[in-house]
Amino acid sequence: MGQGIDPAELEAWDDQFVWHPFTPHSVYRSEEPLMIVAGEGNYLIDARGRRYLDGVSSIWCNTFGHRRAEIDAAVTAQLGRIAHATFLGNASAPGVVLAKRLVEITPKSLTRVFYSDNGSTAVEIALKMALQYWQLRGKPGRKRFVGLGNAYNGDTVGAVSVGGIDAFHERFRPLLFDVLRAPSPYAYRCGLCAGHDACIGSCTDALETTLKAHADEIAAVVLEPGFQGAGGIITLPEGYVRRVREVTERLGILLILDEVAVGMGRSGRMFACEREGVEPDFLCIAKGLTGGYLPLAATLATDEVFDAFLGAPEEARTFFHGHTYTGNALGCAAALATLDIFEKDEVIAGLAAKITALRAALRPLAGHPNVGEVRQYGLAAGVELVADRATRASFPAAARIGMKVCHAARDKGVFLRPLGDTVVLMPPLSITGDQLATLGDAVLHGLQTVLP
Ligand code: PMP
Numbered sequence: 001m002g003q004g005i006d007p008a009e010l011e012a013w014d015d016q017f018v019w020h021p022f023t024p025h026s027v028y029r030s031e032e033p034l035m036i037v038a039g040e041g042n043y044l045i046d047a048r049g050r051r052y053l054d055g056v057s058s059i060w061c062n063t064f065g066h067r068r069a070e071i072d073a074a075v076t077a078q079l080g081r082i083a084h085a086t087f088l089g090n091a092s093a094p095g096v097v098l099a100k101r102l103v104e105i106t107p108k109s110l111t112r113v114f115y116s117d118n119g120s121t122a123v124e125i126a127l128k129m130a131l132q133y134w135q136l137r138g139k140p141g142r143k144r145f146v147g148l149g150n151a152y153n154g155d156t157v158g159a160v161s162v163g164g165i166d167a168f169h170e171r172f173r174p175l176l177f178d179v180l181r182a183p184s185p186y187a188y189r190c191g192l193c194a195g196h197d198a199c200i201g202s203c204t205d206a207l208e209t210t211l212k213a214h215a216d217e218i219a220a221v222v223l224e225p226g227f228q229g230a231g232g233i234i235t236l237p238e239g240y241v242r243r244v245r246e247v248t249e250r251l252g253i254l255l256i257l258d259e260v261a262v263g264m265g266r267s268g269r270m271f272a273c274e275r276e277g278v279e280p281d282f283l284c285i286a287k288g289l290t291g292g293y294l295p296l297a298a299t300l301a302t303d304e305v306f307d308a309f310l311g312a313p314e315e316a317r318t319f320f321h322g323h324t325y326t327g328n329a330l331g332c333a334a335a336l337a338t339l340d341i342f343e344k345d346e347v348i349a350g351l352a353a354k355i356t357a358l359r360a361a362l363r364p365l366a367g368h369p370n371v372g373e374v375r376q377y378g379l380a381a382g383v384e385l386v387a388d389r390a391t392r393a394s395f396p397a398a399a400r401i402g403m404k405v406c407h408a409a410r411d412k413g414v415f416l417r418p419l420g421d422t423v424v425l426m427p428p429l430s431i432t433g434d435q436l437a438t439l440g441d442a443v444l445h446g447l448q449t450v451l452p
Contacts, residue, residue: 007047010035031403034415039066042428042435044415052415055439057428060261062292064341065430071291074337078330087327094332101339102298105270109279110300115327119260119286120154122297126256126282127158128321129301130220136308136317146210146221149184150231153222153258162222165231180214182207186234188373204240208247220254226262226272226377232422233382235375242276254281264288265429267378268351281305291338296331347429355379357433361440370451383423383443395421405446414442
């Protein structure tokens with residue numbers, strides 16, 4: 001296995017040569033990271049031949065399992081033609097065909113596709129386009145962005161600026177631009193609706209107040225519709241996104257929807273914005289776009305935005321942004337095969353039953369005394385663990401409870417990766433009912449092992 005290299009040697013080289021993302025290296029080896037050498041369907045296979053159900057779809061991107069025959073074949077066929085040719089001032093065929101298909105399946109406001117390599121850059125591009133759009137429309141004063149608390153839109157500097165998770169973002173403050181911050185719709189830890197038994201939408205009111213107060217300075221609102229993923233699968237209340245769209249439209253503010261995590265079927269629809277009939281000005285997609293195979297992202301924009309960038313070259317209305325691998329042919333071929341599978345297998349129609357099965361698999365978890373809240377949106381769930389259910393007090397970070405629970409779930413052949421003390425379930429859309437039950441059992445086993 002593992003390029004023919006002994007597992008212990010691979011681990012030694014990993015310890016010696018590699019710097020892993022979002023990883024405290026002081027505890028990395030002691031937390032027994034997986035060394036993956038292969039995959040098969042919804043399973044990962046490690047260097048010692050052990051198999052794990054991929055409960056987080058390789059960080060939320062794998063759509064139809066690993067080594068899906070049709071995607072393998074599409075990428076192989078594309079390799080037989082060309083792996084990559086530049087998209088800068090030129091075209092390569094798979095990217096053109098994919099753009100047409102993406103415009104066909106996204107809300108009708110979106111008519112243009114701009115490619116990049118990952119979710120962060122998809123957001124970064126939307127921010128830069130929005131800023132330049134207002135300059136080109138003669139309103140350069142509209143240059144501020146609005147983001148929510150607990151938002152996560154990626155790791156590049158613009159995406160970090162609009163992000164709202166202190167643990168990830170605060171350290172970089174000196175690099176970041178100032179953003180208007182609206183409250184996170186985090187019902188479980190929300191102080192805004194104090195005095196009421198249930199949410200009365202005070203966070204939405206607060207966002208509207210901010211938008212009205214600064215309307216003339218705001219370029220765009222950036223929002224993860226459906227759920228705030230890295231914030232801990234914080235689910236947005238029904239109607240939230242529609243209301244933001246109504247208010248932004250009324251005030252002439254652009255709306256950037258970040259569907260990097262929730263798009264491509266995760267919500268139970270192709271895109272979460274369909275649920276509330278919202279048509280954004282920008283839509284950012286990545287992760288599942290290639291079925292989880294290759295780094296490809298897209299920022300979709302409207303005609304109104306695209307047209308603002310038209311003019312003679314010397315007018316410099318051009319959007320000066322583009323990456324070497326923009327429109328990569330292998331990635332686009334994988335994405336086209338992914339869209340074919342969505343159609344051929346009627347994937348979206350099959351999701352309702354899986355979403356119900358996930359709900360059933362989660363039900364036993366709610367009874368555990370350290371489960372504060374179980375949140376589900378489509379085929380995604382977050383199980384927030386607390387030291388004390390009554391006070392909702394968190395565990396000390398040093399206890400690494402979420403990590404330990406996920407590690408213990410491996411006894412049941414399941415691989416999970418938490419967000420702090422929120423255990424995340426984000427399986428491939430190809431997961432079966434039985435496998436969903438296994439996921440639920442594995443988390444319960446993890447809880448009972450770590451927090452007996
Ligand atoms: N936006 C959202 C909502 C995400 O969840 C993520 C990644 N988890 C990103 C953007 C960034 O995507 P990437 O990691 O591909 O840069």
